[in-house]
Amino acid sequence: MITESLIPVQVEPQSIARRVLVPSDKFPEAPLNCHVLHLAPGARTATHNHHDCELWLIIAGRGELIVDGQRRTIGAGDVVQLEPLMCHEIANLSATEPLTFVTAWWVDPEALRQGYLRNIQSETHASEAVHLILPAFPTPNGNLHIGHLSGPYLGADVLRRALRLFGTSTYTLNGSLGHTNYIAVAAKRRGESYYDAAEHFTGMIKHTLDRVDIEYDTFVEPRPSAHYHALTADIFASFVKRGLVIQRCGAVHYDPARDRFLFEAQVTGSCPYCGADASANDCENCGRFHDDGELIDGRCAVTGQALELVPFERFYLSLERLRPALEDFRAAAFLPAELKRFMDWILSDTLPDIGITHLADYGIELDIPGFEHQRLNMTFEHAGRLFTAIEQLANATEHPQGWRAWLETRTVKLIPFFGFDNSYMRAILFPALLFGYCEKLIQPYALALNYFYLLDHQKFSTSRNHAIWGDELAAQYGPDATRFYLSLTRPETQETNFSLPMFEATIRDLLVGQWQAWAAEIQDRLSSHFNAVVPEAGPWSLQAYRFYDDLLQTCSRVKHAYMPETFSTTRACRELNHFVELARRFGHETEPLNHIAARPREAETHLALEMMALRTVALMVMPMMPRFAKTVLDALGEASGADALSWPDPPMFIAPGRRVDGLIRHYFQPTPSER
Numbered sequence: 001m002i003t004e005s006l007i008p009v010q011v012e013p014q015s016i017a018r019r020v021l022v023p024s025d026k027f028p029e030a031p032l033n034c035h036v037l038h039l040a041p042g043a044r045t046a047t048h049n050h051h052d053c054e055l056w057l058i059i060a061g062r063g064e065l066i067v068d069g070q071r072r073t074i075g076a077g078d079v080v081q082l083e084p085l086m087c088h089e090i091a092n093l094s095a096t097e098p099l100t101f102v103t104a105w106w107v108d109p110e111a112l113r114q115g116y117l118r119n120i121q122s123e124t125h126a127s128e129a130v131h132l133i134l135p136a137f138p139t140p141n142g143n144l145h146i147g148h149l150s151g152p153y154l155g156a157d158v159l160r161r162a163l164r165l166f167g168t169s170t171y172t173l174n175g176s177l178g179h180t181n182y183i184a185v186a187a188k189r190r191g192e193s194y195y196d197a198a199e200h201f202t203g204m205i206k207h208t209l210d211r212v213d214i215e216y217d218t219f220v221e222p223r224p225s226a227h228y229h230a231l232t233a234d235i236f237a238s239f240v241k242r243g244l245v246i247q248r249c250g251a252v253h254y255d256p257a258r259d260r261f262l263f264e265a266q267v268t269g270s271c272p273y274c275g276a277d278a279s280a281n282d283c284e285n286c287g288r289f290h291d292d293g294e295l296i297d298g299r300c301a302v303t304g305q306a307l308e309l310v311p312f313e314r315f316y317l318s319l320e321r322l323r324p325a326l327e328d329f330r331a332a333a334f335l336p337a338e339l340k341r342f343m344d345w346i347l348s349d350t351l352p353d354i355g356i357t358h359l360a361d362y363g364i365e366l367d368i369p370g371f372e373h374q375r376l377n378m379t380f381e382h383a384g385r386l387f388t389a390i391e392q393l394a395n396a397t398e399h400p401q402g403w404r405a406w407l408e409t410r411t412v413k414l415i416p417f418f419g420f421d422n423s424y425m426r427a428i429l430f431p432a433l434l435f436g437y438c439e440k441l442i443q444p445y446a447l448a449l450n451y452f453y454l455l456d457h458q459k460f461s462t463s464r465n466h467a468i469w470g471d472e473l474a475a476q477y478g479p480d481a482t483r484f485y486l487s488l489t490r491p492e493t494q495e496t497n498f499s500l501p502m503f504e505a506t507i508r509d510l511l512v513g514q515w516q517a518w519a520a521e522i523q524d525r526l527s528s529h530f531n532a533v534v535p536e537a538g539p540w541s542l543q544a545y546r547f548y549d550d551l552l553q554t555c556s557r558v559k560h561a562y563m564p565e566t567f568s569t570t571r572a573c574r575e576l577n578h579f580v581e582l583a584r585r586f587g588h589e590t591e592p593l594n595h596i597a598a599r600p601r602e603a604e605t606h607l608a609l610e611m612m613a614l615r616t617v618a619l620m621v622m623p624m625m626p627r628f629a630k631t632v633l634d635a636l637g638e639a640s641g642a643d644a645l646s647w648p649d650p651p652m653f654i655a656p657g658r659r660v661d662g663l664i665r666h667y668f669q670p671t672p673s674e675r
């Protein structure tokens with residue numbers, strides 16, 4: 001027997017001091033770890049969880065314990081048992097005395113599994129919060145190509161449909177980007193006024209969204225309403241009043257040949273951080289904002305003329321003053337790892353002042369003497385556009401109310417969808433602007449990022465006509481096939497590629513070759529052996545158990561893929577494709593039972609389960625292929641109206657005795673090469 005005297009316990013000045021009671025060098029075989037912890041007066045541990053089981057014995061002091069959101073006070077003599085993966089923190093409530101406790105922890109694989117299953121169970125309840133999905137508002141200076149769709153717009157639509165199936169109150173806010181000379185350039189090209197051009201392209205964008213079955217609940221139009229004017233002016237005034245917006249002199253680009261100041265899209269040069277081609281403030285390559293004065297080798301985007309940098313008095317957002325809000329946001333929001341890296345990169349430097357006014361003959365004017373010709377730029381408009389979208393949403397409900405009251409009376413989860421090149425706007429400026437105007441009333445909850453979608457391994461380019469328009473693809477191949485392929489190849493963790501031959505092969509081999517074939521095989525069995533009448537399940541074979549288990553697991557995995565915190569359409573597609581393959585295999589494997597003269601009752605169970613699986617798969621794929629799903633549900637005689645739909649958890653049988661005879665059909669439009 002090895003014994004060791006207890007190491008003396010001392011109170012130390014740090015907020016948390018610890019003494020090791022069972023040192024691993026002396027007791028390498030000990031089945032547990034044991035420490036004495038002292039929490040200084042007023043101190044608190046971080047909220048955390050882990051895979052170990054943990055036991056606390058409170059020796060002295062009193063404190064507050066928070067476990068999975070539940071609070072209770074604890075004092076000397078109390079014993080606390082923590083199961084694996086429970087989120088916990090402990091605070092010392094005393095202002096003078098330390099809180100001292102012994103903690104012991106050990107690994108128990110079975111307890112870990114139980115802890116995991118408990119967490120998964122609690123995830124399956126519909127969220128009480130209202131989810132607001134916010135795809136980056138499109139710039140109305142052209143149509144939407146499939147690169148635009150594959151990222152924010154389709155992703156947002158799939159999430160909206162999925163959350164609604166879960167029973168979560170969900171809305172998508174859409175609209176046009178704020179005022180920018182990207183639109184002014186397009187207007188000039190068309191020989192139209194700024195707003196006429198913006199409305200023309202907004203119409204085109206809405207048409208494309210419609211052709212791809214992408215829905216939204218409200219749309220902020222390009223022409224500013226009186227409400228929008230007043231709101232944006234108020235946000236600006238409030239920032240000025242609080243010292244978050246300052247007036248000062250900075251450098252901007254000037255074209256001496258034409259005696260003009262140039263901003264945003266009118267300027268091109270090299271990014272000071274990564275050297276890639278960049279506009280006055282934006283770099284698509286590294287995603288970082290740069291000031292006009294930092295751009296390297298600034299030139300006129302139209303003529304290529306070298307520009308001068310000249311002093312210019314305007315208004316700047318003093319971002320550094322909002323650093324604490326950004327640090328809170330960084331800690332609280334669900335961010336993809338790449339965005340955490342990006343935010344830490346930005347936050348490791350002093351945050352810059354961001355120019356928010358410029359010279360333009362469109363946009364929201366400044367009501368400030370001496371600045372009558374300046375307008376707010378699109379950067380500053382982001383907060384106003386969000387609140388206007390919420391105002392429109394709040395006004396469209398049964399009890400109209402203003403955006404602020406609407407937000408104050410709800411728990412809201414805001415989920416922006418955007419491309420990596422928009423990271424600075426969405427992960428830095430946007431949360432800062434929201435906080436600057438209404439503190440913690442609304443902040444992004446989870447951010448859904450996408451990378452570039454390539455066309456034949458090259459970036460989409462409207463000017464080089466290297467693009468496929470969303471409405472044209474959907475017209476040729478059908479909205480469901482378009483949505484499915486874009487969901488399957490969505491650039492979620494890296495750049496991905498669109499190729500027309502691969503798209504056609506996916507329709508032929510997967511959607512028709514597997515999905516449609518599966519529905520047809522079920523109908524074949526039903527018609528040939530059961531006179532097209534749904535059988536009632538009888539005894540379960542071992543294969544039936546296994547198949548049911550595959551279905552339940554797929555249901556759980558696809559649900560996780562549809563959760564905003566871990567959203568992934570590529571994963572949902574892959575899980576479903578895999579399941580359809582398993583389901584066909586199950587059908588083929590069990591089919592011979594139907595040909596035995598005295599058909600065993602297991603055969604009825606198998607077909608009833610296959611039909612249950614088809615119904616379940618239709619509902620699971622509905623966010624991505626709403627038309628296919630509706631057609632299948634209708635053919636199965638199941639309700640398919642929006643109010644009747646819910647996530648198939650648990651999966652349900654098709655009513656026995658029902659006649660089903662319409663499953664053999666063309667669910668997908670023939671491809672142009674097949675016509």
Ligand SMILES: [Zn+2]
Binds near residue numbers: 272273278286
């Ligand atoms: Zn860059």
